[in-house]
Amino acid sequence: MRILVVTVVHHPEDARILHREIAALHEHGHRIVYAAPFAARRTSPRPNVEGVDLPRAAGRDRRAALRAARTLLAERGPQADVVLLHDPELLLTLPGTMRRWRRGGHVPVTVWDVHEDTAAALVMKRWLPRPLRPPVRLAVRAAERMAERHLRLLLAEDAYQRRFRRSHPVVANLATVPPEPPEPPGDDRVVYLGHLSRARGAPELIETARLLAPDVQVEVIGAADPDIRGALTEADRDGVLRWHGYLPNDRALGLLSGSLAGLSLLRDQPNYRHSRPTKAVEYMAHGVPVVTTPTPLAAQLVERYGCGLVVPYEDPATAAMAVRHLRNDRVMRRRAAARGWEAARSDLDWADAATGFVMCLESWVKEASAAGGAGPAVPFTGDKARTPDA
Numbered sequence: 001m002r003i004l005v006v007t008v009v010h011h012p013e014d015a016r017i018l019h020r021e022i023a024a025l026h027e028h029g030h031r032i033v034y035a036a037p038f039a040a041r042r043t044s045p046r047p048n049v050e051g052v053d054l055p056r057a058a059g060r061d062r063r064a065a066l067r068a069a070r071t072l073l074a075e076r077g078p079q080a081d082v083v084l085l086h087d088p089e090l091l092l093t094l095p096g097t098m099r100r101w102r103r104g105g106h107v108p109v110t111v112w113d114v115h116e117d118t119a120a121a122l123v124m125k126r127w128l129p130r131p132l133r134p135p136v137r138l139a140v141r142a143a144e145r146m147a148e149r150h151l152r153l154l155l156a157e158d159a160y161q162r163r164f165r166r167s168h169p170v171v172a173n174l175a176t177v178p179p180e181p182p183e184p185p186g187d188d189r190v191v192y193l194g195h196l197s198r199a200r201g202a203p204e205l206i207e208t209a210r211l212l213a214p215d216v217q218v219e220v221i222g223a224a225d226p227d228i229r230g231a232l233t234e235a236d237r238d239g240v241l242r243w244h245g246y247l248p249n250d251r252a253l254g255l256l257s258g259s260l261a262g263l264s265l266l267r268d269q270p271n272y273r274h275s276r277p278t279k280a281v282e283y284m285a286h287g288v289p290v291v292t293t294p295t296p297l298a299a300q301l302v303e304r305y306g307c308g309l310v311v312p313y314e315d316p317a318t319a320a321m322a323v324r325h326l327r328n329d330r331v332m333r334r335r336a337a338a339r340g341w342e343a344a345r346s347d348l349d350w351a352d353a354a355t356g357f358v359m360c361l362e363s364w365v366k367e368a369s370a371a372g373g374a375g376p377a378v379p380f381t382g383d384k385a386r387t388p389d390a
Contacts, residue, residue, distance in 0.1 A: 001030045001365055004080040004108070005049075006073065008057040008065040009087040011223070012036035012043050015249040015278065016115065016156070016173055017086055022049060024354035025361075033080070035072055037065070043248075052076075057089055066093055073097045080108045081365045086115065091143050098150070109364045111152045113171070114160055116271060152364055154357075159274030171357050173278040174350040175285035177341070182257040182287035185337045187327050189217050191259045191288065193252055194279045196224035196232065199272075201265030201293065206231055207316035208263065209241035212323055216260065217242060221252045256286035260333065261308070261323050264292040268313050276301065281348050283308075284340030289333050291322045307340030 003025055010017055012034070022032055026048045034049040037056035045051025052072060057065035070093040077083050078101055085091070091112065101107040144163060147153065153168040161167060190212065196202040202224065209218035223246040224232055236243040244255070256262065262283030266272045276297035283290050284301070290308030292298040302308045309322040326333040 001025075001081040001362065002033075002079060003030055003082045003084060003361070004033045004035065004073075004076055005084045005086070006035045006054075006069060006090060007086040008037060008054050008062070008069055009089065010036070010115075011041050011246065012038050012045070012051075013041075013246075013248040014086075016113075018046065019176075019249045020174075020350050020354070021084070021113075021171070021357060024358050027354070028358045030358070033076060035069070035076075057087070062089055066090075069093050070097060074100055077101055077108055078104050078106045082361050083108045083110045084361075085110070085112050088112075088140065088143065091147055094150075109152060109361070109368050110150075111154060111361070111364070112147050113154045113156070115156050116275065154360070157275055169360050171360075172353065173276065173281065174348050174353055175278070175281045175344055176351060177285040177344045177349040181338070181341055184258075185260050185287065185289060185326075185333050186258050187260055187330070187333075188215070189219060189259050190261050190263060190323055191256055191283075192218065192220045192222070192263045192265075192279075193256065193282060194222050194264075194277070196220070196222050196228055198225070198228060199267050199269050201267055201314075202228045202232070204265045204314055204316045204319065205263060206235050206240065208265070208319045208323070209235065211316060211320035213240055216323060216327065218263075219255060219259075220244065221247055221255060253282060253286065256283065256288050259283075259288045261291045261326050262288040263319065263323075264290065264295075264298055265311075265319060266293050266295050266298070268293075268295070281344060284348065285344040287337040287341045289326055289336035290340065291319060291326075301343075305339050305343040307336050307343060309336075 005017065005022060007017060012018065022034060025032055032049045033052060034045060035052040035054050038044060038051055038053045040056035054068050054072065055065040066089060069090055073083065073093055074097050077097065098107060148164050148166065153164065155161065155168050155170045156173055158170050192205055194200065205220065212218060218241040220232065220241050220243045232243045235241050262279065264277045264280050266277060272295045274297070277295065280290050280292055280298050280301055284307050290302055292302060292308065292310055293313045294310050299310045302310050311318045311322050
């Protein structure tokens with residue numbers, strides 16, 4: 001298959017897009033064109049894809065990014081068997097583009113990969129004025145219904161099914177689990193992996209690090225929202241924590257093994273109540289005990305597998321206490337680490353799901369070809385291509 005993958009929002013090194021989905025497609029011999037904001041993010045395409053640079057969509061003004069994406073889709077879409085879109089903003093580019101595709105005689109299978117609950121996520125966007133949030137939320141729900149009628153959908157979480165009328169395949173955010181048990185957790189280093197924002201608990205992370213210093217070093221890996229960068233820079237300068245900034249997923253994961261604990265301090269936000277933090281699964285996969293706030297799916301992982309501790313929302317003192325408890329109890333932290341790795345290997349390994357993802361796209365292309373070309377989405381009724389979710 002020829003696959004055009006497009007994002008104007010996500011980092012080109014995004015773990016789901018590049019390290020899971022594109023990697024799986026490449027491994028199965030498919031040709032990929034990857035359009036993403038490479039220059040804006042100061043990175044380059046990987047050798048196994050043809051990269052196309054797009055502007056980055058950020059903040060309130062996303063017009064330049066969407067214009068460039070619309071031009072790209074009009075020109076390169078007819079050359080593809082599948083167009084795989086990763087941002088809800090890109091839905092705005094499709095009405096005129098799809099009409100143009102139909103006039104040209106070839107409409108690629110067009111897929112929207114639903115990463116999050118977009119309407120719930122808008123509540124946390126500081127750049128969106130509060131009075132606009134309710135009407136924008138309604139507009140997003142309307143766009144989702146429209147997308148369901150005309151596109152194929154992939155969902156990152158089972159819970160997202162409730163937003164749609166039909167059942168859609170789930171491609172869960174799993175981890176690539178090392179085949180051999182990782183090194184045991186140490187007692188002097190804690191990690192945080194992921195984007196940093198207030199809603200994701202960055203202020204609590206900084207205060208937890210302050211409470212753990214100097215006995216335990218907190219290493220922070222990830223890009224940060226503008227309103228939290230100053231506090232992180234200051235904490236790094238003062239030796240409270242070490243902030244690595246954004247690292248490609250493969251490099252970031254190399255810093256996990258041997259850590260005393262992995263932190264996930266999400267606040268209680270609607271967008272997080274039905275999403276499983278990918279960082280928690282990655283901690284487990286690398287033999288790192290998890291310390292998490294009680295977002296339902298994260299707490300469920302910890303309680304089901306006995307792979308860490310659950311702490312209250314917005315409570316750095318208790319988070320620091322949990323880390324010290326693991327530090328002082330060698331048997332407990334090693335048991336939590338071992339249970340996490342074993343659970344990830346048996347239930348949460350992307351290697352077990354990757355083929356299902358690829359087969360799903362392949363089956364949609366075959367259906368479109370048998371029907372004489374790709375058109376509006378046919379309801380997905382089979383289970384063969386459903387990616388298993390733990």
